[in-house]
Amino acid sequence: MDDRANDNVLDNEETLQRYIDDIGSRVRGLRAKRGMTRKDLSKHSDVSERYLAQLETGKSNITLAILWRVAEAFDIPFSALIPDLQRDQISPVLARFISSLNADQQTTALQILKRRFNDQVSTGHGIALIGLRGAGKTTLGQQLAEQTGRPFVRLSSLIEELAGMKIGAILDLGGQKKFRRIESQALQQVLDMGEPVILETGGSLVSQTETFNQLLENFFSIWVKTSPEEHLSRVMSQGDTRPMAGFDEAIEDLRLILEEREIDYSQADYVLNTSRRDIGDCTQELKRVVQPYLETGDH
Ligand SMILES: Nc1ncnc2c1ncn2[C@@H]1O[C@H](COP(=O)(O)OP(=O)(O)O)[C@@H](O)[C@H]1O
Ligand SMILES: O=C(O)C1=C[C@@H](OP(=O)(O)O)[C@@H](O)[C@H](O)C1
Ligand SMILES: [Mg+2]
Structure with a gap:
């Protein structure tokens, strides 16, 4: 393998690890949001506490079946645990514009956007x-x-x-x-x-x-x-x-x-x-x- 191919493999591995970490922190985040202990989640998903700990910290190879059971236990669609790289990306133009506003203006901007898009x-x-x-x-x-x-x-x-x-x-x-x-x-x-x-x-x-x-x-x-x-x-x-x-x-x-x-x-x-x-x-x-x-x- 030449050096460039080698770099690519490393890049890909890093990206994959970030992806796995992201799934882990989603699970941890959802659990916290819902006030569930690992024990609760383990009981309702039938995935061991030890495995959940590994999953949450990005230390294990997650199988689809396990992720499926976790999603079921949270009662959310499976897809909600999978990072959607495109959806999570905020437009750089919008981000720059919002960050150019002061705190009060940002509050007003949020209200205007909410009124417009939330009905x-x-x-x-x-x-x-x-x-x-x-x-x-x-x-x-x-x-x-x-x-x-x-x-x-x-x-x-x-x-x-x-x-x-x-x-x-x-x-x-x-x-x-x-x-x-x-x-x-x-x-x-x-x-x-x-x-x-x-x-x-x-x-x-x-x-x-x-x-x-x-x-x-x-x-x-x-x-x-x-x-x-x-x-x-x-x-x-x-x-x-x-x-x-x-x-x-x-x-x-x-x-x-x-x-x-x-x-x-x-x-x-x-x-x-x-x-x-x-x-x-x-x-x-x-x-x-x-x-x-x-x-x-x-x-
Ligand atoms: N400024 C405050 N406003 C509301 N509660 C306060 C305040 N300062 C102290 N407390 C105390 O905090 C506790 C709030 O509990 P609670 O009303 O049951 O919260 P929640 O319903 O959000 O769980 C009460 O014991 C209350 O006396
Ligand atoms: O997080 C929740 O779903 C709950 C929080 C509690 O409310 P407080 O926020 O008033 O403690 C209480 O209503 C109930 O046990 C459910
Ligand atoms: Mg209360």
Whole structure:
């Protein structure tokens, strides 16, 4: 083999390794986004934890059959685990243009693009609070409901009602597939209520693209946000191990979940930062922003 051919082989191997790494980090990312442990994924995909660890770190030769089982356990199409090099590429012209804008202009640009490509947000259904566990969705949602007289709906309670069992049990028995189906049915019920509500969603709803899009299209959405450190201290002081029982509450895990979900959470129409602020202050801001979306059409 001459030198050039040799270089080509090396290039190809590097590209292949990047591809394998990319698949691995997709799996790891999806798992984090959904708050699943490796053990959960192993149980529902029937792929050993050890093998999953290798897959996630790009250290194994992945077979199609294994990847298929992983996709099934996440309840996503197989193709979603395969990097589409073309689709992932952002046009360099667009990237240059966006990065020439300052932070405020970028926010405006995003809103304009969202309005243009996501259609109009229909406002009759009210508002939806999204964000990671401990952000303050329940606390602020309840306060807002008290002050506005609008119903406060927790999607997780509806899910449990519909299933007749606790979320942990749904996941244990039926895996992500079952949970995501019921989550989507629960959202449908809220849409059928016919009055504006204050909806709290589970932190991992954003990992289900179809359900999340439906949420974004029908509600004025608010990302209730705080720092990983505050998430951890709040969740620990509540003694809370939700959403997925058994998930290790380590700061690194929280950081990873937040990182993986950030791009989805940031699609919300408004970001409410609750970091180092008191509840009353945040409720006031929330109320001011969402008031127009909680009014009924009859006056
Ligand atoms: N500015 C704030 N806004 C909301 N909650 C706060 C704030 N500061 C501290 N907290 C505390 O953080 C916790 C938030 O928990 P919770 O409302 O259950 O979050 P989530 O529903 O998003 O999981 C509560 O214990 C609340 O008292
Ligand atoms: O990630 C999720 O799907 C869930 C998060 C939890 O919500 P909080 O974000 O209020 O803790 C709770 O609703 C439920 O266990 C499901
Ligand atoms: Mg909550």
